[in-house]
Amino acid sequence: MKQVVRYLPLLLLAIAWELAARFELVSTTALPPLSDVIRAWIDLLKDGDLVSNGLSSLYRAFAGLGLAILVGATLGIVMAWWKPANVLLSPLVEMFYPLPKSALIPVTVIWLGYGDGSKILLIFLGCMLPVTIGAFNGARSSEQALVWSARSMGANRLRMLWDVVVPSAMPEMLNGVRTALALSFILLVSSELIVAQKGFGYLIGSLGANGSYDAMYAVVLTVAFLGFAADRIYLVITKRTLAWRE
Amino acid sequence: MAAVRDASAVMAAPAQIVVDGVSHLYRPPRGRAVLALERVSLEVQNREFIALLGPSGCGKSTLLYLIGGFLPAETGAIRVDGNPVAGPGPDRGIVFQHFALFPWKTVRGNILYGLERQGMPREEREKRALDFIELVGLSGFEDSFPSQLSGGMRQRCAIARTLAFDPKILLMDEPFGALDAQTRGLMQSELLRIWQRTPKTVIFVTHDVQEAVYLADRVAVMSARPGRIKTIVDTKFDKTDPHVHKAKAFVEKVDELWDLVKDEALKAQGVRAP
Amino acid sequence: MARVTQIMPADAPGGLPEKAARLVYWLFGAFTRVFSIVLLLAAWEILARSGTFTHFQLPAFSEVVERIGSDAWSGDLWINTALTLYRALTAFAICAVFGVIIGMAMSRSAIANWFFDPIISVGFPMPKIAFLPVVILWLGVYDVSKITIIVIDAIFPVIAATVIAIQGVERELIWSARNMGANNRELLTQIVLPAASPQIMTGLQVALPLSLIVAVVAEMLMGGYGLGGAMMTASRFANSTGVFAGIVEIAVVGYCLVKVMALIRRRLLIWHQESNEPTTA
Numbered sequence: 001m002k003q004v005v006r007y008l009p010l011l012l013l014a015i016a017w018e019l020a021a022r023f024e025l026v027s028t029t030a031l032p033p034l035s036d037v038i039r040a041w042i043d044l045l046k047d048g049d050l051v052s053n054g055l056s057s058l059y060r061a062f063a064g065l066g067l068a069i070l071v072g073a074t075l076g077i078v079m080a081w082w083k084p085a086n087v088l089l090s091p092l093v094e095m096f097y098p099l100p101k102s103a104l105i106p107v108t109v110i111w112l113g114y115g116d117g118s119k120i121l122l123i124f125l126g127c128m129l130p131v132t133i134g135a136f137n138g139a140r141s142s143e144q145a146l147v148w149s150a151r152s153m154g155a156n157r158l159r160m161l162w163d164v165v166v167p168s169a170m171p172e173m174l175n176g177v178r179t180a181l182a183l184s185f186i187l188l189v190s191s192e193l194i195v196a197q198k199g200f201g202y203l204i205g206s207l208g209a210n211g212s213y214d215a216m217y218a219v220v221l222t223v224a225f226l227g228f229a230a231d232r233i234y235l236v237i238t239k240r241t242l243a244w245r246e
Numbered sequence: 247m248a249a250v251r252d253a254s255a256v257m258a259a260p261a262q263i264v265v266d267g268v269s270h271l272y273r274p275p276r277g278r279a280v281l282a283l284e285r286v287s288l289e290v291q292n293r294e295f296i297a298l299l300g301p302s303g304c305g306k307s308t309l310l311y312l313i314g315g316f317l318p319a320e321t322g323a324i325r326v327d328g329n330p331v332a333g334p335g336p337d338r339g340i341v342f343q344h345f346a347l348f349p350w351k352t353v354r355g356n357i358l359y360g361l362e363r364q365g366m367p368r369e370e371r372e373k374r375a376l377d378f379i380e381l382v383g384l385s386g387f388e389d390s391f392p393s394q395l396s397g398g399m400r401q402r403c404a405i406a407r408t409l410a411f412d413p414k415i416l417l418m419d420e421p422f423g424a425l426d427a428q429t430r431g432l433m434q435s436e437l438l439r440i441w442q443r444t445p446k447t448v449i450f451v452t453h454d455v456q457e458a459v460y461l462a463d464r465v466a467v468m469s470a471r472p473g474r475i476k477t478i479v480d481t482k483f484d485k486t487d488p489h490v491h492k493a494k495a496f497v498e499k500v501d502e503l504w505d506l507v508k509d510e511a512l513k514a515q516g517v518r519a520p
Numbered sequence: 521m522a523r524v525t526q527i528m529p530a531d532a533p534g535g536l537p538e539k540a541a542r543l544v545y546w547l548f549g550a551f552t553r554v555f556s557i558v559l560l561l562a563a564w565e566i567l568a569r570s571g572t573f574t575h576f577q578l579p580a581f582s583e584v585v586e587r588i589g590s591d592a593w594s595g596d597l598w599i600n601t602a603l604t605l606y607r608a609l610t611a612f613a614i615c616a617v618f619g620v621i622i623g624m625a626m627s628r629s630a631i632a633n634w635f636f637d638p639i640i641s642v643g644f645p646m647p648k649i650a651f652l653p654v655v656i657l658w659l660g661v662y663d664v665s666k667i668t669i670i671v672i673d674a675i676f677p678v679i680a681a682t683v684i685a686i687q688g689v690e691r692e693l694i695w696s697a698r699n700m701g702a703n704n705r706e707l708l709t710q711i712v713l714p715a716a717s718p719q720i721m722t723g724l725q726v727a728l729p730l731s732l733i734v735a736v737v738a739e740m741l742m743g744g745y746g747l748g749g750a751m752m753t754a755s756r757f758a759n760s761t762g763v764f765a766g767i768v769e770i771a772v773v774g775y776c777l778v779k780v781m782a783l784i785r786r787r788l789l790i791w792h793q794e795s796n797e798p799t800t801a
Contacts, residue, residue, distance in 0.1 A: 008634075009638050102734075185647035186649050190737040194752075216653060348696075349792065363701035392791075
């Protein structure tokens, strides 16, 4: 009941949308009624377009993001742990971090063409730095007292990296991953809108070009919902993972 | 010897502050409501220095906030000069444990703020701010930001800020609780010095027995949750005597109060008193 | 910007006069900062000239610089940069003003909070860039729709930061101000907003790079002038030197914006002890 009251404004917006379109307060080309959009969504689901394009989008997003987390986290922890790596890499991190990642879209296309490869590379490059910086800051802030007490208990350097530094890097790194998750969806959709032969973005573009706006709206809402759901699921998982922090 | 009076004893002169049968239910955002204060009655005379002493969580700060008008009194009544308290007002100035200075304003800016709100003319308030900066010994730090000051200096600034708008009543919420022991000792004598120069009614919340006996004319001992006033003890000593700490009467008074507070502190920790 | 700290030599050499020691210290710091960037650019140049990659895949850095130079000479560079900045910064300004206003309204009024809270909490994590075709459908392909999609994307961090910041303002600060006779309006403008400003600033520092990311995407998709549009045109004509020039230009613009923002933060929040910059994009 509480949840219903909480999300009531969204329901009201949906009803307002339906009514505005039904009574043609706005052009139905610009805003098809919500019920039509839902019908179009079911059709898309039935003829398989949504699923096939969706799967290829999700594959790209998670492949790119997975690589970014793996490489980004390793890089961040190595930079915090080994000073020469920090000296060499931190100016590069500082230089590339503010780069608007969408500028890489045409380059990844030049390198790897129109298919999966360029999308995965784009998401990998775009999502890596937030993870790196999170892991770096987290590992740097691992308490000196913890390191000392681990050392006094006879842990060697490598052992300590695994037992002390990595766990204390975890919370900030997971925050970085959350940023990366949001970024991965943005980059995925942008690159697919601009150049692609399949995927959510491609589907949105081609439906829009055909003038089937109700179906276009259906796909747009699906992508938006998936981004939202991914974030919520991620939050639930991290809350479990970080249960040791009270 | 020990002048222990009943909390409900009626005072002779008409009191400046009257707390009459006040209870307060604390409702945390999550979890069960807790009875923080239960039928507390207290009278404070004009220009009296009274300390509220008790273990942490006994509601002594809550009582202070109620008198300040920051929290609404739901049961019972609080009157200041015969008028019921309806909200915060510049007649009751408050000093918090963690200073509550405006971090984006300098020492001068912090002190000026209250004077501006009172509508004091520019020249007058500039002069008054400088006077109070001098009074608390912060000359030379007028244009420092709070983040550039030590804890003791921050609290001096907070006290100056409150004194500057000239409240009749000074409410102090463990003002020296966040300071180290040496600074705390210095600030105590400093406060007495200032109080003698600008006499005001002071209600001083603390959990430090020695501090309460040293500073206050009377000490109200509060019980563990739900907070009640257990007894009120007279603690008038010659505060100008630098060796008052060592006087036999003083030490005995501290012992007496410590015995009263100890049981409550144990109770507050969940330990059954022996 | 990233809170990536530089490694400096542990001790300046003793015995030297302090000034000279400081100069050595500074030079070493500057050297380590530039060293790896120079290394990267050199590797780019050598790799491009070695023929490992085709000219199309990787034009030499020197050619890219030349191209940027000729763009600057012809004036295209300045027009494109100005247009992109105009779109991104106009949208950013709208986000800053309305984001803070909505955030303030949400923390002042239960009704505003009831209405906006679910929209923010559902809308924030959504990839709102997906609404770009819808915005084009509604508003066309000109500046209005570009600015609109940027606002849709970048306003959420500002609202969220404002709400959290205002919730986090200490009760004692507000009580102190009330005690001194501040009324509701004074409380909001003179106490709550300044006290919340460090965190609001952090939200703005997230929104600014986001504005630029979306501006570039919108320009790529809708074409026309602007840094993103120019890159797309170059890419259509298989002019990879132009594409790489675009990346360098956008990178420089992004870097400058972020640095300027950090500078403004340090200036405005001079009173704030740890004017730490946010660590997320």
